Amino acid sequence: MGLILVAAEVAGGSPSPLTLELVSHARTLGDEVAVVVLDPEADAVLPALGAHGASQAYVGRETAYREHLGQPAAQVVSALVDRLHPDLVLFPGTQEGRDLAARVSARLRLPVLANAIDVTKDGDAFLVRTAIFGATVDVITRTRSRSPLVLVRPKSFTATASGGPQPATEVLPLPAEAPLGARRLESVVAPSAGPGLEEAKVVVSGGRGMQEAANFEVLEHLARQLGGAVGASRAVVDAGWVPYALQVGQTGKTVKPDVYIACGISGAMQHLVGMKGSSHIVAINKDPDAPIFKLSDLGVVGDALKVVPALIEELRARGLS
Ligand SMILES: Cc1cc2nc3c(=O)[nH]c(=O)nc-3n(C[C@H](O)[C@H](O)[C@H](O)COP(=O)(O)OP(=O)(O)OC[C@H]3O[C@@H](n4cnc5c(N)ncnc54)[C@H](O)[C@@H]3O)c2cc1C
Incomplete structure:
Protein backbone atom coordinates (compact mmCIF):
# COMPACT_ATOMS: atom_id res chain seq x y z
CA MET A 1 0.00 0.00 0.00
CA GLY A 2 1.02 3.63 -0.27
CA LEU A 3 2.25 3.31 -3.83
CA ILE A 4 3.14 6.44 -5.78
CA LEU A 5 3.67 6.00 -9.53
CA VAL A 6 5.82 8.51 -11.43
CA ALA A 7 5.77 8.77 -15.23
CA ALA A 8 9.44 9.31 -16.04
CA GLU A 9 10.82 11.30 -18.94
CA VAL A 10 14.17 10.59 -20.56
CA ALA A 11 16.26 13.33 -22.19
CA GLY A 12 19.56 12.52 -23.87
CA GLY A 13 20.02 9.23 -22.03
CA SER A 14 19.30 10.74 -18.58
CA PRO A 15 16.15 11.17 -16.55
CA SER A 16 14.88 14.73 -17.00
CA PRO A 17 15.60 16.96 -13.99
CA LEU A 18 11.84 17.24 -13.41
CA THR A 19 11.53 13.45 -13.28
CA LEU A 20 14.13 13.34 -10.49
CA GLU A 21 12.25 16.10 -8.64
CA LEU A 22 9.04 14.04 -8.82
CA VAL A 23 10.67 10.79 -7.74
CA SER A 24 12.38 12.55 -4.82
CA HIS A 25 9.16 14.16 -3.62
CA ALA A 26 7.16 10.96 -4.13
CA ARG A 27 9.17 9.47 -1.25
CA THR A 28 7.35 11.85 1.10
CA LEU A 29 3.94 10.79 -0.19
CA GLY A 30 3.97 7.01 -0.05
CA ASP A 31 5.74 3.90 1.22
CA GLU A 32 6.82 2.81 -2.23
CA VAL A 33 7.79 4.78 -5.33
CA ALA A 34 7.46 3.13 -8.73
CA VAL A 35 8.40 4.64 -12.08
CA VAL A 36 7.14 3.87 -15.54
CA VAL A 37 9.83 4.54 -18.17
CA LEU A 38 8.83 4.17 -21.80
CA ASP A 39 11.85 4.99 -23.93
CA PRO A 40 14.49 3.08 -25.93
CA GLU A 41 17.08 4.36 -23.41
CA ALA A 42 15.01 3.36 -20.38
CA ASP A 43 17.66 1.03 -18.96
CA ALA A 44 20.27 3.79 -18.89
CA VAL A 45 18.23 5.92 -16.50
CA LEU A 46 17.30 3.25 -13.96
CA PRO A 47 20.33 3.74 -11.67
CA ALA A 48 19.56 7.46 -11.28
CA LEU A 49 15.88 6.76 -10.65
CA GLY A 50 16.82 4.19 -8.01
CA ALA A 51 19.28 6.60 -6.43
CA HIS A 52 16.44 9.10 -6.03
CA GLY A 53 14.07 6.64 -4.39
CA ALA A 54 12.32 4.47 -7.00
CA SER A 55 12.23 0.86 -5.83
CA GLN A 56 10.29 -0.55 -8.80
CA ALA A 57 10.51 0.31 -12.49
CA TYR A 58 8.10 -0.63 -15.27
CA VAL A 59 10.00 -0.37 -18.50
CA GLY A 60 9.14 -0.27 -22.20
CA ARG A 61 12.05 -0.05 -24.61
CA GLU A 62 10.31 0.12 -27.98
CA THR A 63 11.22 2.92 -30.38
CA ALA A 64 7.49 3.48 -30.89
CA TYR A 65 7.50 5.66 -27.77
CA ARG A 66 9.84 8.09 -29.49
CA GLU A 67 8.48 7.76 -33.00
CA HIS A 68 4.84 8.31 -32.12
CA LEU A 69 2.92 10.78 -30.01
CA GLY A 70 1.41 9.77 -26.70
CA GLN A 71 -1.07 7.10 -27.81
CA PRO A 72 1.06 3.96 -27.29
CA ALA A 73 2.43 5.28 -23.98
CA ALA A 74 -1.08 6.18 -22.82
CA GLN A 75 -2.31 2.66 -23.51
CA VAL A 76 0.53 1.09 -21.54
CA VAL A 77 0.39 3.56 -18.64
CA SER A 78 -3.40 3.24 -18.43
CA ALA A 79 -3.16 -0.55 -18.21
CA LEU A 80 -0.50 -0.22 -15.51
CA VAL A 81 -2.54 2.23 -13.43
CA ASP A 82 -5.56 -0.02 -13.82
CA ARG A 83 -3.52 -2.96 -12.57
CA LEU A 84 -1.59 -1.33 -9.71
CA HIS A 85 -4.18 1.15 -8.45
CA PRO A 86 -1.47 3.49 -7.15
CA ASP A 87 -2.50 6.04 -4.55
CA LEU A 88 -1.29 8.82 -6.82
CA VAL A 89 0.24 9.21 -10.28
CA LEU A 90 2.68 12.07 -10.85
CA PHE A 91 3.40 13.35 -14.37
CA PRO A 92 5.99 15.95 -15.41
CA GLY A 93 4.24 19.19 -16.36
CA THR A 94 5.80 19.23 -19.83
CA GLN A 95 4.20 19.07 -23.28
CA GLU A 96 4.67 15.29 -23.34
CA GLY A 97 3.49 14.90 -19.75
CA ARG A 98 0.32 16.88 -20.44
CA ASP A 99 -0.38 14.85 -23.54
CA LEU A 100 0.11 11.58 -21.66
CA ALA A 101 -1.85 12.55 -18.53
CA ALA A 102 -4.79 13.81 -20.58
CA ARG A 103 -4.96 10.57 -22.55
CA VAL A 104 -4.71 8.41 -19.41
CA SER A 105 -7.38 10.54 -17.74
CA ALA A 106 -9.74 10.04 -20.68
CA ARG A 107 -9.07 6.31 -20.88
CA LEU A 108 -9.54 5.60 -17.17
CA ARG A 109 -11.99 8.39 -16.38
CA LEU A 110 -9.68 9.60 -13.64
CA PRO A 111 -9.37 13.26 -12.64
CA VAL A 112 -6.24 15.12 -13.68
CA LEU A 113 -4.96 18.15 -11.78
CA ALA A 114 -2.60 20.32 -13.84
CA ASN A 115 0.02 22.93 -12.90
CA ALA A 116 0.57 21.63 -9.37
CA ILE A 117 3.21 23.50 -7.39
CA ASP A 118 2.96 21.31 -4.30
CA VAL A 119 1.48 17.96 -3.29
CA THR A 120 1.19 16.78 0.30
CA LYS A 121 -0.43 13.82 2.01
CA ASP A 122 -3.58 14.37 4.07
CA GLY A 123 -4.76 11.13 5.61
CA ASP A 124 -5.86 8.88 2.78
CA ALA A 125 -6.05 11.81 0.39
CA PHE A 126 -3.63 14.31 -1.14
CA LEU A 127 -3.64 18.09 -1.08
CA VAL A 128 -2.65 19.50 -4.44
CA ARG A 129 -1.69 23.18 -4.58
CA THR A 130 -2.05 25.20 -7.78
CA ALA A 131 -1.74 28.95 -8.35
CA ILE A 132 -4.38 30.96 -10.21
CA PHE A 133 -5.17 34.60 -11.13
CA GLY A 134 -1.58 35.37 -12.06
CA ALA A 135 -0.32 33.43 -9.05
CA THR A 136 -2.06 35.82 -6.66
CA VAL A 137 -4.28 33.06 -5.26
CA ASP A 138 -3.33 29.52 -4.32
CA VAL A 139 -5.95 26.81 -4.67
CA ILE A 140 -5.65 23.65 -2.61
CA THR A 141 -7.59 20.69 -3.94
CA ARG A 142 -8.20 17.65 -1.77
CA THR A 143 -8.29 14.51 -3.88
CA ARG A 144 -11.11 12.04 -3.40
CA SER A 145 -10.73 9.58 -6.23
CA ARG A 146 -8.41 6.61 -6.25
CA SER A 147 -5.25 7.13 -8.33
CA PRO A 148 -5.63 10.85 -9.07
CA LEU A 149 -3.35 12.09 -11.85
CA VAL A 150 -1.29 15.18 -11.06
CA LEU A 151 0.85 17.23 -13.47
CA VAL A 152 3.60 19.04 -11.59
CA ARG A 153 5.40 22.22 -12.65
CA PRO A 154 9.22 22.12 -12.86
CA LYS A 155 11.15 23.26 -9.78
CA SER A 156 8.22 22.66 -7.44
CA PHE A 157 10.37 20.15 -5.56
CA THR A 158 14.08 19.59 -5.05
CA ALA A 159 15.76 16.52 -6.50
CA THR A 160 17.55 14.78 -3.64
CA ALA A 161 19.28 11.44 -3.90
CA SER A 162 18.36 8.84 -1.29
CA GLY A 163 21.14 6.50 -2.29
CA GLY A 164 18.80 3.67 -3.24
CA PRO A 165 19.87 0.74 -5.42
CA GLN A 166 18.76 0.14 -9.00
CA PRO A 167 15.01 -0.53 -8.91
CA ALA A 168 13.53 -3.95 -9.57
CA THR A 169 12.46 -4.03 -13.20
CA GLU A 170 9.42 -5.40 -14.98
CA VAL A 171 9.34 -5.13 -18.76
CA LEU A 172 6.04 -4.00 -20.23
CA PRO A 173 5.63 -5.22 -23.79
CA LEU A 174 4.06 -2.88 -26.32
CA PRO A 175 0.61 -4.34 -27.01
CA ALA A 176 0.13 -5.57 -30.57
CA GLU A 177 -2.97 -3.41 -30.88
CA ALA A 178 -1.21 -0.25 -29.60
CA PRO A 179 -2.47 2.76 -31.55
CA LEU A 180 0.35 4.13 -33.70
CA GLY A 181 -1.61 6.69 -35.67
CA ALA A 182 0.27 9.95 -35.17
CA ARG A 183 3.95 9.78 -36.04
CA ARG A 184 6.54 12.29 -34.83
CA LEU A 185 8.33 13.53 -37.95
CA GLU A 186 11.05 15.64 -36.40
CA SER A 187 12.34 16.73 -33.02
CA VAL A 188 14.43 19.88 -32.89
CA VAL A 189 16.57 20.69 -29.88
CA ALA A 190 17.09 24.43 -29.52
CA PRO A 191 20.82 25.14 -29.89
CA SER A 192 22.36 26.40 -26.67
CA ALA A 193 25.98 27.14 -25.87
CA GLY A 194 25.58 27.31 -22.09
CA PRO A 195 23.44 25.54 -19.50
CA GLY A 196 19.69 25.17 -20.03
CA LEU A 197 17.54 27.94 -18.59
CA GLU A 198 15.88 25.70 -16.00
CA GLU A 199 19.16 24.17 -14.82
CA ALA A 200 21.40 27.26 -14.86
CA LYS A 201 22.85 28.47 -11.55
C1 LIG B 1 -2.32 35.37 -18.39
C2 LIG B 1 -1.01 36.09 -18.40
C3 LIG B 1 0.14 35.35 -18.34
C4 LIG B 1 1.39 36.01 -18.33
N1 LIG B 1 2.51 35.26 -18.27
C5 LIG B 1 3.71 35.91 -18.19
C6 LIG B 1 4.92 35.17 -18.04
O1 LIG B 1 4.95 33.93 -18.04
N2 LIG B 1 6.07 35.87 -17.94
C7 LIG B 1 6.13 37.25 -17.96
O2 LIG B 1 7.22 37.82 -17.86
N3 LIG B 1 4.99 37.95 -18.12
C8 LIG B 1 3.79 37.32 -18.25
N4 LIG B 1 2.67 38.06 -18.44
C9 LIG B 1 2.82 39.50 -18.72
C10 LIG B 1 3.05 40.35 -17.49
O3 LIG B 1 1.80 40.73 -16.94
C11 LIG B 1 3.81 41.65 -17.87
O4 LIG B 1 3.10 42.33 -18.88
C12 LIG B 1 5.24 41.39 -18.36
O5 LIG B 1 5.93 40.58 -17.46
C13 LIG B 1 5.95 42.73 -18.47
O6 LIG B 1 7.22 42.55 -19.02
P1 LIG B 1 8.39 43.59 -18.74
O7 LIG B 1 8.61 43.70 -17.29
O8 LIG B 1 9.52 43.23 -19.61
O9 LIG B 1 7.79 44.95 -19.37
P2 LIG B 1 7.24 46.24 -18.67
O10 LIG B 1 6.17 45.95 -17.71
O11 LIG B 1 6.95 47.19 -19.78
O12 LIG B 1 8.45 46.79 -17.80
C14 LIG B 1 9.62 47.31 -18.35
C15 LIG B 1 10.48 47.79 -17.17
O13 LIG B 1 11.71 48.24 -17.67
C16 LIG B 1 12.08 49.41 -16.97
N5 LIG B 1 13.00 50.13 -17.85
C17 LIG B 1 12.73 50.81 -18.99
N6 LIG B 1 13.86 51.23 -19.56
C18 LIG B 1 14.87 50.79 -18.77
C19 LIG B 1 16.28 50.91 -18.84
N7 LIG B 1 16.89 51.53 -19.86
N8 LIG B 1 17.01 50.37 -17.85
C20 LIG B 1 16.43 49.73 -16.80
N9 LIG B 1 15.09 49.59 -16.70
C21 LIG B 1 14.34 50.11 -17.68
C22 LIG B 1 10.80 50.13 -16.68
O14 LIG B 1 10.95 50.97 -15.58
C23 LIG B 1 9.86 48.96 -16.40
O15 LIG B 1 9.86 48.65 -15.01
C24 LIG B 1 1.44 37.42 -18.43
C25 LIG B 1 0.25 38.15 -18.48
C26 LIG B 1 -0.96 37.50 -18.47
C27 LIG B 1 -2.21 38.32 -18.52
Whole structure:
Protein backbone atom coordinates (compact mmCIF):
# COMPACT_ATOMS: atom_id res chain seq x y z
CA MET A 1 0.00 0.00 0.00
CA GLY A 2 1.02 3.63 -0.27
CA LEU A 3 2.25 3.31 -3.83
CA ILE A 4 3.14 6.44 -5.78
CA LEU A 5 3.67 6.00 -9.53
CA VAL A 6 5.82 8.51 -11.43
CA ALA A 7 5.77 8.77 -15.23
CA ALA A 8 9.44 9.31 -16.04
CA GLU A 9 10.82 11.30 -18.94
CA VAL A 10 14.17 10.59 -20.56
CA ALA A 11 16.26 13.33 -22.19
CA GLY A 12 19.56 12.52 -23.87
CA GLY A 13 20.02 9.23 -22.03
CA SER A 14 19.30 10.74 -18.58
CA PRO A 15 16.15 11.17 -16.55
CA SER A 16 14.88 14.73 -17.00
CA PRO A 17 15.60 16.96 -13.99
CA LEU A 18 11.84 17.24 -13.41
CA THR A 19 11.53 13.45 -13.28
CA LEU A 20 14.13 13.34 -10.49
CA GLU A 21 12.25 16.10 -8.64
CA LEU A 22 9.04 14.04 -8.82
CA VAL A 23 10.67 10.79 -7.74
CA SER A 24 12.38 12.55 -4.82
CA HIS A 25 9.16 14.16 -3.62
CA ALA A 26 7.16 10.96 -4.13
CA ARG A 27 9.17 9.47 -1.25
CA THR A 28 7.35 11.85 1.10
CA LEU A 29 3.94 10.79 -0.19
CA GLY A 30 3.97 7.01 -0.05
CA ASP A 31 5.74 3.90 1.22
CA GLU A 32 6.82 2.81 -2.23
CA VAL A 33 7.79 4.78 -5.33
CA ALA A 34 7.46 3.13 -8.73
CA VAL A 35 8.40 4.64 -12.08
CA VAL A 36 7.14 3.87 -15.54
CA VAL A 37 9.83 4.54 -18.17
CA LEU A 38 8.83 4.17 -21.80
CA ASP A 39 11.85 4.99 -23.93
CA PRO A 40 14.49 3.08 -25.93
CA GLU A 41 17.08 4.36 -23.41
CA ALA A 42 15.01 3.36 -20.38
CA ASP A 43 17.66 1.03 -18.96
CA ALA A 44 20.27 3.79 -18.89
CA VAL A 45 18.23 5.92 -16.50
CA LEU A 46 17.30 3.25 -13.96
CA PRO A 47 20.33 3.74 -11.67
CA ALA A 48 19.56 7.46 -11.28
CA LEU A 49 15.88 6.76 -10.65
CA GLY A 50 16.82 4.19 -8.01
CA ALA A 51 19.28 6.60 -6.43
CA HIS A 52 16.44 9.10 -6.03
CA GLY A 53 14.07 6.64 -4.39
CA ALA A 54 12.32 4.47 -7.00
CA SER A 55 12.23 0.86 -5.83
CA GLN A 56 10.29 -0.55 -8.80
CA ALA A 57 10.51 0.31 -12.49
CA TYR A 58 8.10 -0.63 -15.27
CA VAL A 59 10.00 -0.37 -18.50
CA GLY A 60 9.14 -0.27 -22.20
CA ARG A 61 12.05 -0.05 -24.61
CA GLU A 62 10.31 0.12 -27.98
CA THR A 63 11.22 2.92 -30.38
CA ALA A 64 7.49 3.48 -30.89
CA TYR A 65 7.50 5.66 -27.77
CA ARG A 66 9.84 8.09 -29.49
CA GLU A 67 8.48 7.76 -33.00
CA HIS A 68 4.84 8.31 -32.12
CA LEU A 69 2.92 10.78 -30.01
CA GLY A 70 1.41 9.77 -26.70
CA GLN A 71 -1.07 7.10 -27.81
CA PRO A 72 1.06 3.96 -27.29
CA ALA A 73 2.43 5.28 -23.98
CA ALA A 74 -1.08 6.18 -22.82
CA GLN A 75 -2.31 2.66 -23.51
CA VAL A 76 0.53 1.09 -21.54
CA VAL A 77 0.39 3.56 -18.64
CA SER A 78 -3.40 3.24 -18.43
CA ALA A 79 -3.16 -0.55 -18.21
CA LEU A 80 -0.50 -0.22 -15.51
CA VAL A 81 -2.54 2.23 -13.43
CA ASP A 82 -5.56 -0.02 -13.82
CA ARG A 83 -3.52 -2.96 -12.57
CA LEU A 84 -1.59 -1.33 -9.71
CA HIS A 85 -4.18 1.15 -8.45
CA PRO A 86 -1.47 3.49 -7.15
CA ASP A 87 -2.50 6.04 -4.55
CA LEU A 88 -1.29 8.82 -6.82
CA VAL A 89 0.24 9.21 -10.28
CA LEU A 90 2.68 12.07 -10.85
CA PHE A 91 3.40 13.35 -14.37
CA PRO A 92 5.99 15.95 -15.41
CA GLY A 93 4.24 19.19 -16.36
CA THR A 94 5.80 19.23 -19.83
CA GLN A 95 4.20 19.07 -23.28
CA GLU A 96 4.67 15.29 -23.34
CA GLY A 97 3.49 14.90 -19.75
CA ARG A 98 0.32 16.88 -20.44
CA ASP A 99 -0.38 14.85 -23.54
CA LEU A 100 0.11 11.58 -21.66
CA ALA A 101 -1.85 12.55 -18.53
CA ALA A 102 -4.79 13.81 -20.58
CA ARG A 103 -4.96 10.57 -22.55
CA VAL A 104 -4.71 8.41 -19.41
CA SER A 105 -7.38 10.54 -17.74
CA ALA A 106 -9.74 10.04 -20.68
CA ARG A 107 -9.07 6.31 -20.88
CA LEU A 108 -9.54 5.60 -17.17
CA ARG A 109 -11.99 8.39 -16.38
CA LEU A 110 -9.68 9.60 -13.64
CA PRO A 111 -9.37 13.26 -12.64
CA VAL A 112 -6.24 15.12 -13.68
CA LEU A 113 -4.96 18.15 -11.78
CA ALA A 114 -2.60 20.32 -13.84
CA ASN A 115 0.02 22.93 -12.90
CA ALA A 116 0.57 21.63 -9.37
CA ILE A 117 3.21 23.50 -7.39
CA ASP A 118 2.96 21.31 -4.30
CA VAL A 119 1.48 17.96 -3.29
CA THR A 120 1.19 16.78 0.30
CA LYS A 121 -0.43 13.82 2.01
CA ASP A 122 -3.58 14.37 4.07
CA GLY A 123 -4.76 11.13 5.61
CA ASP A 124 -5.86 8.88 2.78
CA ALA A 125 -6.05 11.81 0.39
CA PHE A 126 -3.63 14.31 -1.14
CA LEU A 127 -3.64 18.09 -1.08
CA VAL A 128 -2.65 19.50 -4.44
CA ARG A 129 -1.69 23.18 -4.58
CA THR A 130 -2.05 25.20 -7.78
CA ALA A 131 -1.74 28.95 -8.35
CA ILE A 132 -4.38 30.96 -10.21
CA PHE A 133 -5.17 34.60 -11.13
CA GLY A 134 -1.58 35.37 -12.06
CA ALA A 135 -0.32 33.43 -9.05
CA THR A 136 -2.06 35.82 -6.66
CA VAL A 137 -4.28 33.06 -5.26
CA ASP A 138 -3.33 29.52 -4.32
CA VAL A 139 -5.95 26.81 -4.67
CA ILE A 140 -5.65 23.65 -2.61
CA THR A 141 -7.59 20.69 -3.94
CA ARG A 142 -8.20 17.65 -1.77
CA THR A 143 -8.29 14.51 -3.88
CA ARG A 144 -11.11 12.04 -3.40
CA SER A 145 -10.73 9.58 -6.23
CA ARG A 146 -8.41 6.61 -6.25
CA SER A 147 -5.25 7.13 -8.33
CA PRO A 148 -5.63 10.85 -9.07
CA LEU A 149 -3.35 12.09 -11.85
CA VAL A 150 -1.29 15.18 -11.06
CA LEU A 151 0.85 17.23 -13.47
CA VAL A 152 3.60 19.04 -11.59
CA ARG A 153 5.40 22.22 -12.65
CA PRO A 154 9.22 22.12 -12.86
CA LYS A 155 11.15 23.26 -9.78
CA SER A 156 8.22 22.66 -7.44
CA PHE A 157 10.37 20.15 -5.56
CA THR A 158 14.08 19.59 -5.05
CA ALA A 159 15.76 16.52 -6.50
CA THR A 160 17.55 14.78 -3.64
CA ALA A 161 19.28 11.44 -3.90
CA SER A 162 18.36 8.84 -1.29
CA GLY A 163 21.14 6.50 -2.29
CA GLY A 164 18.80 3.67 -3.24
CA PRO A 165 19.87 0.74 -5.42
CA GLN A 166 18.76 0.14 -9.00
CA PRO A 167 15.01 -0.53 -8.91
CA ALA A 168 13.53 -3.95 -9.57
CA THR A 169 12.46 -4.03 -13.20
CA GLU A 170 9.42 -5.40 -14.98
CA VAL A 171 9.34 -5.13 -18.76
CA LEU A 172 6.04 -4.00 -20.23
CA PRO A 173 5.63 -5.22 -23.79
CA LEU A 174 4.06 -2.88 -26.32
CA PRO A 175 0.61 -4.34 -27.01
CA ALA A 176 0.13 -5.57 -30.57
CA GLU A 177 -2.97 -3.41 -30.88
CA ALA A 178 -1.21 -0.25 -29.60
CA PRO A 179 -2.47 2.76 -31.55
CA LEU A 180 0.35 4.13 -33.70
CA GLY A 181 -1.61 6.69 -35.67
CA ALA A 182 0.27 9.95 -35.17
CA ARG A 183 3.95 9.78 -36.04
CA ARG A 184 6.54 12.29 -34.83
CA LEU A 185 8.33 13.53 -37.95
CA GLU A 186 11.05 15.64 -36.40
CA SER A 187 12.34 16.73 -33.02
CA VAL A 188 14.43 19.88 -32.89
CA VAL A 189 16.57 20.69 -29.88
CA ALA A 190 17.09 24.43 -29.52
CA PRO A 191 20.82 25.14 -29.89
CA SER A 192 22.36 26.40 -26.67
CA ALA A 193 25.98 27.14 -25.87
CA GLY A 194 25.58 27.31 -22.09
CA PRO A 195 23.44 25.54 -19.50
CA GLY A 196 19.69 25.17 -20.03
CA LEU A 197 17.54 27.94 -18.59
CA GLU A 198 15.88 25.70 -16.00
CA GLU A 199 19.16 24.17 -14.82
CA ALA A 200 21.40 27.26 -14.86
CA LYS A 201 22.85 28.47 -11.55
CA VAL A 202 22.77 32.04 -12.86
CA VAL A 203 19.99 33.50 -15.01
CA VAL A 204 20.34 36.90 -16.66
CA SER A 205 16.88 37.99 -17.75
CA GLY A 206 15.83 40.90 -19.89
CA GLY A 207 12.56 42.78 -20.19
CA ARG A 208 11.11 45.58 -22.25
CA GLY A 209 13.51 47.96 -20.53
CA MET A 210 16.29 46.52 -22.71
CA GLN A 211 14.68 48.67 -25.45
CA GLU A 212 15.34 46.41 -28.46
CA ALA A 213 16.28 42.88 -29.46
CA ALA A 214 19.89 43.77 -30.31
CA ASN A 215 20.52 44.78 -26.71
CA PHE A 216 20.07 41.19 -25.58
CA GLU A 217 23.63 40.66 -26.81
CA VAL A 218 24.96 42.26 -23.62
CA LEU A 219 22.77 39.93 -21.53
CA GLU A 220 24.16 36.95 -23.46
CA HIS A 221 27.68 38.22 -22.82
CA LEU A 222 27.04 38.62 -19.08
CA ALA A 223 25.40 35.20 -18.89
CA ARG A 224 28.39 33.67 -20.66
CA GLN A 225 30.83 35.30 -18.24
CA LEU A 226 28.87 33.96 -15.28
CA GLY A 227 28.32 30.51 -16.79
CA GLY A 228 24.59 31.15 -16.83
CA ALA A 229 21.62 31.30 -19.19
CA VAL A 230 19.52 34.11 -20.62
CA GLY A 231 15.85 34.47 -19.74
CA ALA A 232 13.20 36.99 -20.68
CA SER A 233 9.87 38.50 -19.76
CA ARG A 234 6.81 37.76 -21.82
CA ALA A 235 6.72 41.33 -23.12
CA VAL A 236 9.92 40.78 -25.08
CA VAL A 237 8.92 37.29 -26.20
CA ASP A 238 5.63 38.72 -27.50
CA ALA A 239 7.62 41.43 -29.26
CA GLY A 240 9.59 38.70 -31.05
CA TRP A 241 12.95 39.79 -29.58
CA VAL A 242 13.74 36.31 -28.21
CA PRO A 243 12.17 32.86 -28.62
CA TYR A 244 9.40 31.64 -26.32
CA ALA A 245 11.77 29.02 -24.87
CA LEU A 246 13.42 31.86 -22.91
CA GLN A 247 10.23 33.11 -21.25
CA VAL A 248 10.20 33.00 -17.45
CA GLY A 249 6.91 33.17 -15.61
CA GLN A 250 3.42 31.87 -15.26
CA THR A 251 3.08 30.93 -18.91
CA GLY A 252 6.79 30.30 -19.35
CA LYS A 253 9.46 28.47 -17.39
CA THR A 254 9.98 28.30 -13.65
CA VAL A 255 13.59 28.88 -12.63
CA LYS A 256 15.30 28.65 -9.26
CA PRO A 257 18.92 29.67 -9.86
CA ASP A 258 21.38 30.77 -7.20
CA VAL A 259 21.35 34.23 -8.79
CA TYR A 260 18.63 35.80 -10.95
CA ILE A 261 19.53 39.14 -12.55
CA ALA A 262 16.45 40.98 -13.84
CA CYS A 263 17.36 43.73 -16.30
CA GLY A 264 14.62 46.16 -17.31
CA ILE A 265 11.86 43.93 -15.98
CA SER A 266 9.04 45.62 -14.06
CA GLY A 267 8.18 42.64 -11.86
CA ALA A 268 4.62 41.79 -12.87
CA MET A 269 3.14 39.00 -10.76
CA GLN A 270 3.04 36.70 -13.78
CA HIS A 271 6.81 37.10 -14.14
CA LEU A 272 7.59 36.84 -10.43
CA VAL A 273 5.86 33.48 -10.11
CA GLY A 274 8.47 31.98 -12.41
CA MET A 275 11.55 33.27 -10.58
CA LYS A 276 10.65 34.16 -6.99
CA GLY A 277 12.21 30.91 -5.74
CA SER A 278 15.69 32.10 -6.85
CA SER A 279 18.18 32.20 -3.97
CA HIS A 280 19.41 35.74 -4.72
CA ILE A 281 17.59 38.26 -6.89
CA VAL A 282 19.34 41.26 -8.41
CA ALA A 283 17.19 43.87 -10.17
CA ILE A 284 18.39 46.64 -12.48
CA ASN A 285 15.62 49.10 -13.27
CA LYS A 286 15.57 52.84 -13.84
CA ASP A 287 12.25 53.22 -11.99
CA PRO A 288 12.88 53.19 -8.22
CA ASP A 289 9.24 52.21 -7.67
CA ALA A 290 9.36 49.16 -9.98
CA PRO A 291 7.66 46.21 -8.18
CA ILE A 292 10.67 43.96 -8.87
CA PHE A 293 12.59 45.86 -6.15
CA LYS A 294 10.16 44.56 -3.49
CA LEU A 295 11.43 41.06 -4.17
CA SER A 296 15.09 41.76 -4.90
CA ASP A 297 17.98 41.23 -2.52
CA LEU A 298 20.06 43.78 -4.41
CA GLY A 299 18.50 46.60 -6.40
CA VAL A 300 20.31 48.91 -8.80
CA VAL A 301 18.32 51.99 -9.83
CA GLY A 302 19.78 52.82 -13.19
CA ASP A 303 19.83 52.33 -16.93
CA ALA A 304 20.38 48.62 -17.65
CA LEU A 305 22.00 49.58 -20.95
CA LYS A 306 24.78 51.28 -18.95
CA VAL A 307 24.85 49.11 -15.81
CA VAL A 308 25.14 45.75 -17.60
CA PRO A 309 28.08 46.79 -19.84
CA ALA A 310 29.78 48.25 -16.76
CA LEU A 311 29.28 44.94 -14.97
CA ILE A 312 30.74 43.08 -17.98
CA GLU A 313 33.81 45.34 -17.88
CA GLU A 314 34.22 44.80 -14.14
CA LEU A 315 34.06 41.02 -14.61
CA ARG A 316 36.50 41.26 -17.50
CA ALA A 317 38.91 43.17 -15.27
CA ARG A 318 38.64 40.23 -12.87
CA GLY A 319 39.63 37.81 -15.59
CA LEU A 320 36.23 36.68 -16.95
CA SER A 321 36.03 37.31 -20.66
C1 LIG B 1 -2.32 35.37 -18.39
C2 LIG B 1 -1.01 36.09 -18.40
C3 LIG B 1 0.14 35.35 -18.34
C4 LIG B 1 1.39 36.01 -18.33
N1 LIG B 1 2.51 35.26 -18.27
C5 LIG B 1 3.71 35.91 -18.19
C6 LIG B 1 4.92 35.17 -18.04
O1 LIG B 1 4.95 33.93 -18.04
N2 LIG B 1 6.07 35.87 -17.94
C7 LIG B 1 6.13 37.25 -17.96
O2 LIG B 1 7.22 37.82 -17.86
N3 LIG B 1 4.99 37.95 -18.12
C8 LIG B 1 3.79 37.32 -18.25
N4 LIG B 1 2.67 38.06 -18.44
C9 LIG B 1 2.82 39.50 -18.72
C10 LIG B 1 3.05 40.35 -17.49
O3 LIG B 1 1.80 40.73 -16.94
C11 LIG B 1 3.81 41.65 -17.87
O4 LIG B 1 3.10 42.33 -18.88
C12 LIG B 1 5.24 41.39 -18.36
O5 LIG B 1 5.93 40.58 -17.46
C13 LIG B 1 5.95 42.73 -18.47
O6 LIG B 1 7.22 42.55 -19.02
P1 LIG B 1 8.39 43.59 -18.74
O7 LIG B 1 8.61 43.70 -17.29
O8 LIG B 1 9.52 43.23 -19.61
O9 LIG B 1 7.79 44.95 -19.37
P2 LIG B 1 7.24 46.24 -18.67
O10 LIG B 1 6.17 45.95 -17.71
O11 LIG B 1 6.95 47.19 -19.78
O12 LIG B 1 8.45 46.79 -17.80
C14 LIG B 1 9.62 47.31 -18.35
C15 LIG B 1 10.48 47.79 -17.17
O13 LIG B 1 11.71 48.24 -17.67
C16 LIG B 1 12.08 49.41 -16.97
N5 LIG B 1 13.00 50.13 -17.85
C17 LIG B 1 12.73 50.81 -18.99
N6 LIG B 1 13.86 51.23 -19.56
C18 LIG B 1 14.87 50.79 -18.77
C19 LIG B 1 16.28 50.91 -18.84
N7 LIG B 1 16.89 51.53 -19.86
N8 LIG B 1 17.01 50.37 -17.85
C20 LIG B 1 16.43 49.73 -16.80
N9 LIG B 1 15.09 49.59 -16.70
C21 LIG B 1 14.34 50.11 -17.68
C22 LIG B 1 10.80 50.13 -16.68
O14 LIG B 1 10.95 50.97 -15.58
C23 LIG B 1 9.86 48.96 -16.40
O15 LIG B 1 9.86 48.65 -15.01
C24 LIG B 1 1.44 37.42 -18.43
C25 LIG B 1 0.25 38.15 -18.48
C26 LIG B 1 -0.96 37.50 -18.47
C27 LIG B 1 -2.21 38.32 -18.52
